[in-house]
Amino acid sequence: MPEIPKLTHPWFVAVWPGMGHVALNAGVxxxxxxxxxxxxxFEAGELFDVAQVEVKDGIIQPARRPRNRFFVWIDPNKxxxxxxFLGEAQPPVGKFPFCRQVIDYARELGVERVITFAAMATEMRPEHPSRVFGAATDTDGVAELRRLDVTILEEGHIGGLNGVLLGAAAASGLRGSCFLGEMPQVFAQVPFPKASLAILEAFAVMTGIELDLDELAEQAHAVEEQLGELLARVEDQYESPNEEAEEGAGDDEGEEFSSDEEESESESSSVQHEGIGYQYDGPDEPVSQTAVQRIEELFAxxxxxxxxAFELKRELDRLGLFKRYEDRFLDLFKHSD
Structure with missing residues (x-):
C-alpha cells in the first residue's frame, strides 16, 4: 500500500453491509x-470465522476471512x-475490541469526527420520501442534526458496529454521528437506493462536499417504481389491504422501527421479488454470457x-452479483502509480 498522505482535519465514515444495501451503497x-x-x-485476526467457501468452475477456492479496507479522499478545498472504512462483514463476537482497534487507527490518521451510515426499516411505502434518522455522541452533534432536518432518534438503540463504533469513538474522545436512511420494512432484503440518497444529501450539506447525486437519484427513482408496482400487485390480491400500515407510514408516533443491524441473521438469506432485478446476497447461479460481457465492459x-464505478455497482446489484465481484470491484480503487 502507498504511504498515507498527511490529512487535513479528516472525518471518518464507516459502512458495512446491511438492510437494503443502504449503508454500503452510500459508501460505494x-x-x-x-x-x-x-x-x-485492517487485519482483524481471529475475530472472524469462515462460514463458507466459494466454488468457481467446480474448483473450491482458498478460504478467506472478510476484508476491511480504508479509502482516502483529499479535499481540494482543504x-x-x-x-x-468499508467492512465486508461484522464479526460475530468481539465487536467492541474490533471497534476500538479501528478507532485507534483512525486517531493515528488524525481523524476528528466519526460518522456511520445505516438503514431504518419502517412501515413507509416505496413512493414516500425517505427520512433520515440520526443520533450523535454529544448535544452539539444532536443540534447539528436538527439543523439538517434529520429526525432525531430520541430513544432506542443502534445495534451492531454502526452503533458500537460510535460508542468506541465517544469513549476515546472523538465526536460522532449516525445517519439512518428510512426504507420499507417489507422490502428489507432488496437494495433501496432512495435511503442511500437521503443519507448522502444530509451528509453533503453537513460536510460542504459538492457531490453529484444524479446517478443515485436516477437509480432510486427506478427502484421506487419497481417496488411500487410490485406492492400494488400484491395488495390487489387481497380483498382488504392493510390500511393500518398505510395510515401509520410517515407518522412518528406509534410507528414500528427496525434498525440496520437487527437483520444480521438474514444477511445470508436469499429473497428474489418477482419483477425486480435484485437479489440480496443470493447463492451463486449461472450468469448469462451477455451479462458477463456487460459486466466486463463496465469493469473496463x-x-x-x-x-x-457506480454504474458498475448498479448493474451488479441488478443482477444480484455484487458479493461475487466485490473484491475485484473494490480493487478498482487501489492506488495507481
Missing part, C-alpha cells in the same frame, strides 16, 4: 464519485479530507474512470 457512491484511493487494509470503463 462516495468511493466512486470522489475518486477515492485505498490506503490500508476543509475536511475523508477516510472511508471503471478501470480508466473511477467515477463510472
Amino acid at each position: 457512491y462516495l468511493l466512486a464519485k470522489l475518486g477515492m484511493t485505498a490506503v490500508a487494509e 476543509r475536511h479530507d475523508l477516510v472511508v 470503463r471503471a478501470a480508466t474512470d473511477r467515477t463510472k
